[in-house]
Amino acid sequence: MDLPPDDRTLSPYTGYTRAHWEAAADALLAAVEPYATEEHALYDLPGDHTSWSGRLSDGLEGHARTLLLAAFRRDGTALERYAEGLAAGVSGVWPRIVDRGQPLVEAASIALALRLTRDLLWDRLDDAVRQRAAAWLADALTAEPWPCNWELFPVTVGGFLEDIGYETEASRKAIDRGLERIEQWYLGDGWYTDGDGRKFDYYNGWAMHLYPVLHAWLADDNRLLDLYGGRLSRHLADYSRLFGADGAPMHQGRSLTYRFATTAPLWLGALSGHTPLSPGETRRLASGALRYFLDRGAVDEHGLLTLGWHGPNEALLQGYSGPASPYWASKGFLGLLLPPDHEVWTATEEPGPAERADAVTPLGPPNWLLQSTRSDGLVRLHNHGSEDVRYDPFYTRLAYSTVTEPSASYDNSVIVGEDASRTGIVPLGVGEGWAASRHTVGDGVQVTSVVLAHGAAEMRAYLVTGAAPGTPVRVTGWAAGEGVRSELLPVLGLTDSLTGVMGDDGATLFAALVRLTGEPDPVPLEETVTVRSGGPGELRVRWSAGPEVRVRLDASGVEVVPVA
Secondary structure: OOOOOOOOOOOOOOOOOHHHHHHHHHHHHHHHHHHEOOOOOOEOOOOOOOOOOOHHHHHHHHHHHHHHHHHHHOOHHHHHHHHHHHHHHHHHHOOOOOOOOHHHHHHHHHHHHHHHOOOOOHHHOOHHHHHHHHHHHHHHHOOOOOOOHHHHHHHHHHHHHHHOOOOHHHHHHHHHHHHHHHHOOEOOOOOEOOOOOOOOOOHHHHHHHHHHHHHHHHHOOHHHHHHHHHHHHHHHHHHHHHEOOOOOEOOOOOOHHHHHHHHHHHHHHHHHOOOOOOHHHHHHHHHHHHHHHHOOOOEOOOOOEOOEOOOEOHHHOOOOOOOOHHHHHHHHHHHHHOOOOOHHHHOOOOOOHHHHOOEEEEEOOOOEEEEEEOOOOEEEEEEOOOOOOOOOHHHHOOEEEOOOOOOOOOOOOEEEOOEOOOEEEEEEEEEOOEEEEEEEEOOOEEEEEEEEEEOOEEEEEEEEEOOOOOOEEEEOOOOOOOOOEEEEEEEEOOOOOOEEEOOOOOEEEEEEEEEEEOOOOOOOHHHOEEEEEEEOOEEEEEEOOOOEEEEEEEOOEEEEEEEO
16 A cells, blocks of 8 residues: 655654545555446455355445445545446345345445535435435335344434435434434443443444444534533543554454454544544554554555455454455544544644553443553453353453454463353452453353453452362463463462362362563563462462452452552
8 A cells, every 4th residue: 555654743653644544545445446346336345255145235335335435535536436336226236225134234334425425425416316315225214223233323324314304204213213222232431232231342432432423413413412422532531542552453352354443433532522532642543553454464465455354364254244344444534524634633643541651440331451561562451241142252251452362272261171161251340450250161160250450460360160079170361472472370279281170169269370561571470479378269469569459259259459
């Protein structure tokens, strides 16, 4: 990708300016153009097509998601091509919008793009085309979405149709219905779950916050903007901590192939005026993420975004991932809606949270503990409250980071017998420097877990109950990552191979010291913390440069108390 030279005066951390974002957007749009069908209704990108939707729907996905990029870029020439494709698409090429079908997702991108570029695209269409397009979109008003972030797709379509005066009553009902449904998933402090259960991931930012805030902003509805913008601002205080100093977002959750869509809520805060971040910090985090992926092979030799993280990586994909799916990364270009003279583009970059200081930050609603270290810029997420409806390594491991990927050999797990599953996660609280939870392994085995973090070091303890005497128990730590060092030392109940056995009383405590660090010559892990037994189910933890803490695990939960 041909980008301008770095500007290390305005952007001392990333070198990227608005010109880099514009050039990246132009390059991505140019790269997909050869794959458009003759009338531009479909973008048939190379790769395997999904069983979820099929080739026709994948082609619509290619149109819709790259149209969104053209809309953020406000590229009149490109929008003319998409106008031609829209006319052909709604004349019988595109599949209809039906209950829980992929076209409902893509209709939201199309409607949002049309709403953002009404003067450049919609208003210049023939009236007959506008009528057919509105009729095609209107099916989204009554189509039943999956009970998750999909509830916001009818909201987004309804917002556009209400603006143009098409089926205004049905549009208003769709808007109100969708916004009402997501309320049941708002848990406070800026955090939603993505539907029932405890599914916490980037959908908070690029869906659950994005669509309501944009709708309120475009509708000029100050009441809604205050509500959803306030939630966004609170969320960004936590969200901004999920980026490493190298620009990497946290490697956790599903749909990670959307890559720099992770920057959308950062820009959204600046666009809506609801953000705790300074303009320089906003651009530093966003540009850092864009550069992180572009420097690491996210775009192939044809200029196309691949299905993966750096380059292609099937481990990250879901059943709905098709060749055009990565182009939801277009959401990351939301910042181009801000004019060139906006302070988010003119301010000098400022460091992000991971670059300012060591921090261990508890996040209440997801029951997460974030641990970042300034010396190496790493961010670690200790997961004691998030899981998908099925066992998923990107949801259910005990920890994630900005520099490691969940391994097929079960990193950050407790393996009882030969079973490493972690289901039915029950949060047991987070606090200053700790997080705890309980989960099920297999049939009837319970593991109560607690992690204490200080600097880059961790003390992890597990009380295993319900397993037969003599059952082997093994704990694992961080997977290997490029340029980082993973350490795991036994403390209690474990041999040097990090394996122990269940005792005769049906409840056995295991503990280990853990560290993931990018420092080339760190202080030996055993010198950073001292752990000793304080009785049945109790540990005393003393950090070399911090407090002493008493930790107790039993059938009722976990207690963590500072020792005076």
